[in-house]
Amino acid sequence: MAATSAAVVDTPNVTEPSLYLEGIPHDRFTQLRAIPGLAWHPYEDGGFWAVTRHAEVRYVSRTPEQFSSAIGHTNLWDLEADALEARRSLIDTDAPDHTRLRRLVAGAFTPKNIRRWEETVRAITIELLDEFAAQGGGDWVEMVAAPLPIQVILNMLGVPVEDADYLVELSNYLVEGTGDAQSIPPDAFGNTTELRLLPFNSPASHALFEYGEGMRQQRQDDPQDDLVSHLVQAESDDERMSRSEYRNMFHLLVFAGNETTRTAISHGALALAANPDEWQRVLDDPSMIESAAEEILRWATPVMHMRRTVTADTELAGTHIAKGDKVVMWYASANRDEAVFEDAFRFDVGRFDAGRPNSDHFAFGGGGPHLCLGAFLARLEVTVLLEEMAKRSICLEQTSEPVRARSNFVHGVLSVGMQLRTAQ
Amino acid sequence: MAGGDDLVRVAVDRELCIGGGICEMLEPEVFELDDDIVISSVISDGLLPRDRADVVVDRCPGRAISIVEGVS
Ligand code: HEM
Ligand code: SF4
Numbered sequence: 354m355a356a357t358s359a360a361v362v363d364t365p366n367v368t369e370p371s372l373y374l375e376g377i378p379h380d381r382f383t384q385l386r387a388i389p390g391l392a393w394h395p396y397e398d399g400g401f402w403a404v405t406r407h408a409e410v411r412y413v414s415r416t417p418e419q420f421s422s423a424i425g426h427t428n429l430w431d432l433e434a435d436a437l438e439a440r441r442s443l444i445d446t447d448a449p450d451h452t453r454l455r456r457l458v459a460g461a462f463t464p465k466n467i468r469r470w471e472e473t474v475r476a477i478t479i480e481l482l483d484e485f486a487a488q489g490g491g492d493w494v495e496m497v498a499a500p501l502p503i504q505v506i507l508n509m510l511g512v513p514v515e516d517a518d519y520l521v522e523l524s525n526y527l528v529e530g531t532g533d534a535q536s537i538p539p540d541a542f543g544n545t546t547e548l549r550l551l552p553f554n555s556p557a558s559h560a561l562f563e564y565g566e567g568m569r570q571q572r573q574d575d576p577q578d579d580l581v582s583h584l585v586q587a588e589s590d591d592e593r594m595s596r597s598e599y600r601n602m603f604h605l606l607v608f609a610g611n612e613t614t615r616t617a618i619s620h621g622a623l624a625l626a627a628n629p630d631e632w633q634r635v636l637d638d639p640s641m642i643e644s645a646a647e648e649i650l651r652w653a654t655p656v657m658h659m660r661r662t663v664t665a666d667t668e669l670a671g672t673h674i675a676k677g678d679k680v681v682m683w684y685a686s687a688n689r690d691e692a693v694f695e696d697a698f699r700f701d702v703g704r705f706d707a708g709r710p711n712s713d714h715f716a717f718g719g720g721g722p723h724l725c726l727g728a729f730l731a732r733l734e735v736t737v738l739l740e741e742m743a744k745r746s747i748c749l750e751q752t753s754e755p756v757r758a759r760s761n762f763v764h765g766v767l768s769v770g771m772q773l774r775t776a777q
Numbered sequence: 778m779a780g781g782d783d784l785v786r787v788a789v790d791r792e793l794c795i796g797g798g799i800c801e802m803l804e805p806e807v808f809e810l811d812d813d814i815v816i817s818s819v820i821s822d823g824l825l826p827r828d829r830a831d832v833v834v835d836r837c838p839g840r841a842i843s844i845v846e847g848v849s
Contacts, residue, residue, distance in 0.1 A: 415840060448793075452839075455795045456815040463798030463810060722795050724838035 364392045364403070367683070368429065370759045377657065377764060379698070382686035390672035394681070396429055401660065401679035402672070405686035407693045407715070409670050413661055413682050414719025420661035420680055422723060423447040427660050428762065429681065432549075439550040442601040444609075444723065451722060457587045457594060458602065458726060461509065461580050467729040470509065474737045477504045482741055490752065490772030493622050494615065498766075501734055502614035509730075510606060511579025512568070520564065524611050526557035528765070552604055565603035580606065610727045612763055613655040614734055617716070619755070619766035620653035621735060624700050626751040626771065631702045639743050645702035646735040651714035652700055655764050657685040659718065684715040685764065748774045781828035785844045789817050793841035800833050800842060808833075817841070 365381035372378045385392050385405040394403045404410050413420045423446050425431045432440065443454050460466065481497045488496070503524055507517050529535055530553025539548055542560035551558040568581050569588065576582040584602060587593040594602070625632045635641050663678045674680065689697040693713060694704070705714075717725035725731070742749075749771045758765030787807065789800070796815035800808035809820045825833070827847075834842050 415838075452793070452795055459796035459798070460810070460812060460815040463796070464802040465798060465810075720836070720838055722838050722840075724797065726797075 363388070364394050367394065367403070368396055368761050370761050373761055373764070374757050374759055376757065377654070377685050379685075379689060382683060382689065385683075386686060386690060390670050391674070391680075396679075399679070401429065401681045402669070402674055403683060404669070404680055405683045405690075406670075407687040407690040407713075410682040410684065410687040410715055410719040412669070413680055414715075414721035414723070417447060417451075417661075417722055419664055419667055421447050421664050422451070422661060424662040424664070424677075425660075425679065429658075429660055429679070436549050439597070440552050440601065441597075442552075442605040443726070444605065448722070454594065454598060454602065455722070455726070457584065458580070458606070461583070462726050462728075462730060464729045467733055470505065470730070471733060471737065473508055474501075474505055474733055475741065477501060477508075478734075478737050478741050482738075482745070482747070486745075486747070486773055490750075491770065492768045493749075493771040494619050494766055494768050497738075498615040498618035498622070499611070501618065501738070502731075503611050505730070505734060506606065506610050506727075509580050510603075511572075511577055511581050516564075520561075520607060523557045523561050523564070524608060527553050527555050527561070527608055528612050530555035530557070552601070552608075558604060561604050561607060562600045565600050565607075568603070569599065610731065612765060613725075614727075614731045616655035616763060616765050617650055617653045617731065617735055618738060619769060620655075620764065621649035621738075622749050622771055623751065623755060623766070623769065624649060624652050626749040628700045629748065631700055632748060635702055635739065636743055636746060639740070641702055642736055642739045642743065644705040645739055646732060647705040647714060648700065648702050649735055650716035650732075651688045651694070651704075653764060654685045654688045654714075654716050656716070656718075657762060657764050658683045659723070682715075682719055684718070687715045687719070750774050782826045783847065784824045785827050785830050786823045786846045787819065787825055787830050787833065787842055788823060788845045789819055790839075790841045790843065791816050791818070793839045795839040795841075797838055799836050799838065803833050803836060804829065 365384050367378055367381050382405055385403055391402040391404060394400055404413055426437060427444050446454060478501060481500055485491065485496050503521050504517065507520060512520060526537055535555065537556055539556055541556040544556035544559035546559055548554040569585050572582040572585045584599060588596065588599040635645050658681050660679055660681045663674050663676055663680060666675050691697050717728040752772050753770035755769035756767040758767055794816045796810060798810045800817050801810050804825060807819060807821045807823060807825060808817050810817045830844050834844060
């Protein structure tokens with residue numbers, strides 16, 4: 354690290370959560386990308402190597418034996434050993450545990466199998482859009498962006514419709530837990546577990562674990578054709594999945610796709626409202642919808658970074674990095690890297706070749722084994738939404754400023770007013 | 778000189794495959810995911826033009842696909 358101490362002084366801060374109230378601090382990331390090698394970024398008592406260029410994000414992501422997900426944590430801060438064990442989900446594992454757990458759920462999320470959910474996604478989308486239109490607009494996040502992904506995933510898991518509202522409520526409390534304000538007391542939902550042992554330090558995680566346990570018992574006695582039954586089957590064979598792995602997997606599946614997809618749909622609306630000419634291109638030529646969906650994902654970058662930990666002294670971008678160092682891949686930066694994206698700060702619905710399904714943007718991670726499990730589901734949701742909007746010639750008009758999340762991790766939008774205008 | 782149309786043979790490392798099915802989506806004639814074990818395998822003679830083979834190798838998140846030999 355000594356050789357790079359010059360860079361320490363100049364590293365612009367990109368972790369201060371309040372920066373993100375104004376949006377991603379892109380000017381700072383542009384500065385970071387221009388620093389040769391890796392920049393050392395101070396954080397709390399230590400710091401991390403900031404990986405901000407597309408090429409190196411890709412390398413870190415695709416070299417898991419050098420950059421571990423199982424050590425420390427995949428967020429910026431370390432968890433104490435017992436907390437990491439209690440909270441460990443698919444995201445915080447390396448092979449062979451990762452491969453074993455991932456295969457238990459991967460089959461349900463392949464491009465081929467995700468296509469089977471298209472009609473469900475479409476029905477939910479149409480209902481939400483119609484309601485939004487009937488009301489003459491409103492808070493896009495609350496009325497469209499948030500309910501769409503959660504309703505879809507609950508369908509896949511097999512959660513009965515009458516419980517959907519409860520799980521939506523829990524999911525919303527978990528979202529709070531990713532920021533720094535919790536509106537519920539530690540003993541909410543009858544929780545007695547120390548908060549640091551629960552995902553997002555939230556008592557709502559306890560409630561979600563309990564719910565998952567209830568479903569486990571039910572599906573054991575009466576298996577259905579749903580994702581929970583499939584997991585329960587694997588859990589009954591301890592070699593494939595332990596009880597703790599089951600509950601963390603259930604928790605991850607309920608949560609992982611919600612805040613992320615809602616963020617993509619929120620920024621999608623903002624981008625389309627701000628760039629009416631780009632939306633007009635899509636209306637004129639609906640074959641651009643797939644590309645437009647990819648551009649929205651690049652533009653939004655809902656998950657702004659993930660962290661890895663170095664397993665052995667090595668070199669990256671000419672910088673020496675040591676065993677135990679934290680390395681943070683800034684997807685938000687890689688997705689604006691001019692070396693890969695021409696005119697990267699322009700929202701361009703034609704940027705991605707139509708039919709090229711797995712693009713160069715890193716909204717779903719840098720292309721390694723932790724590549725977002727729900728990538729094709731999220732793509733389906735965004736694509737179907739654009740299709741249904743295009744069919745109705747709906748244009749969005751912004752009626753209020755977005756309220757952004759105070760978070761350096763999820764590029765969240767808490768609310769934004771939109772109204773519909775029919776294209777001339 | 779090797780060109781992009783030259784045929785090469787691809788293979789799947791079953792240890793590394795994480796079962797996401799991207800290979801099957803890109804090259805359905807060559808790869809198929811087994812629904813029970815959720816591991817991909819080569820179902821054809823495994824021959825692909827080099828540039829298409831490079832794309833699947835590049836897109837495979839498990840880094841499980843490799844080009845095992847050049848043909849022709
Ligand atoms: C636009 C929406 C979404 C975005 C931007 C997103 C983004 C991400 C990112 C960046 C990662 C980490 C990748 C890495 O470390 O290489 C990830 C992992 C994951 N995502 Fe998503 N995600 C989205 C939707 C979903 C959905 C709908 C699900 C549904 C279940 C989901 C489930 C997961 C899971 C389970 C993982 C962990 C995968 C692993 O560690 O093997 N995501 N996602
Ligand atoms: S793309 Fe790679 S990891 Fe995914 S199923 Fe095919 S071989 Fe396996």
